[in-house]
Amino acid sequence: MLTLANVSKHYDGHAPRQVLRGVNLELRAGECVAIMGESGVGKSTLLNLAAGLDRPDAGQIVFDGHDLATLDDDAATLQRRHKMGFVFQAFHVLPNLSAAQNIALPLLLNGMRAKDAAVRVSFALLSVGLGGRENAMPREMSGGELQRVAIARALVHQPRLVLADEPTGNLDHGTAMRILALLRELAQKNGTAVLLATHSAAVAAAADRVLRLTPEGLEPGAPPPEAAGAA
Template identity: 75%
Template sequence: MLTLANVIKRYPGNPPRTVLNGVSLELREGECIAIMGESGTGKSTLLNLAAGLDKPDGGRIVFDGQDLAALDDDRKTLLRRARMGFVFQAFHVLPNLSAAQNVALPLRLNGVPAADVATRVAAALASIGLADRADTLPRDLSGGELQRIAIARALVHRPSLVLADEPTGNLDHDTATRILQLLRDMTRQSRAAVLLVTHSAAAAASADRVLRLTREGLAPSAPPVERTL
């Protein structure tokens, strides 16, 4: 599904700063991998590269058989829109759109007919327990509700790959646990692959594999993280 082979990323400077140095990763269909590591080791940079939002300075990134470096910006945009879903720590729910309108965005961008949009959005809101909040604006939703909306929006178009950047960082422990369970349940149903970046051991415990990112690359997390979900 997603392969990173000896990926290198540097940022300009004197001398240039190497953030990722020979990172390799194989993510399979239906698998969830959690990436942990100290601040500044390049976890979010890794997600941006996997999404084709940034270009590596070395190595290859292949998504679903396509080398991202071989695609122009328009083709990468279309690929992200159709095949990827994003869940962010800060939610990024649009404030002037209702819950239903936020969830509908990926479907509308992908040209799904209006009748199908309505049906799929209603089903998505029901699946996250917010069917009665469809017309509610974000300012009237709690943090946990906003994150559920963000997850529904990320998954409503049935992506093959879900990229999650600290998806529970702004939530209390109980809400974070529910959000992680929801994310894993929904992605398991669709067989989506998940790449999860987190500082949280509890969040990492929901993954099939946990890797630690250091200046030297990726390695299995030690000590092992006990799975709880």
């Protein structure tokens, strides 16, 4: 489903910095993998590369049989639109659209009729605990509610790959566990691959595998036991 082979990335600037070095990852359909690591080690960069939002300096990234480096901007956009769902750490919920309108965007962009999209959106709202909030505007919603809108938007079109950057960071423990169960259900039912970056041991413990990102690359890891009760 998703393969990263010897991927490296650095950023130029006043203080050039190597963010990723020789990262290797194999993510299978239906699998949920959690990436843990210290702040600033490159977890968000890794997700951006996997989504084709950024390009590596070295190495190869293959998603669903396509080498992302060979796709032009339009082709990469279509790949993301049809086959990927992304939960951004900063939500990126559009401020002038209601909760339902934000969630419907992937469906409408993929050509679904508005009537059919409305049914799918209603189910998505219920799934993340936002039933009855379809007309709420982002300015009227809490951080946790905005996070759930972002999650529903990432899942509503049943993508092949979900990339989630701290998907439960603004949620209470109970809601976080509910969202994780939803991600696992999607993975198992539709063969969706889920790659998530998290600091939470409880979130990582719900994944099939835990990998730890270090300056030397990705290595097998486990969530720290002292945080196992927190999300």
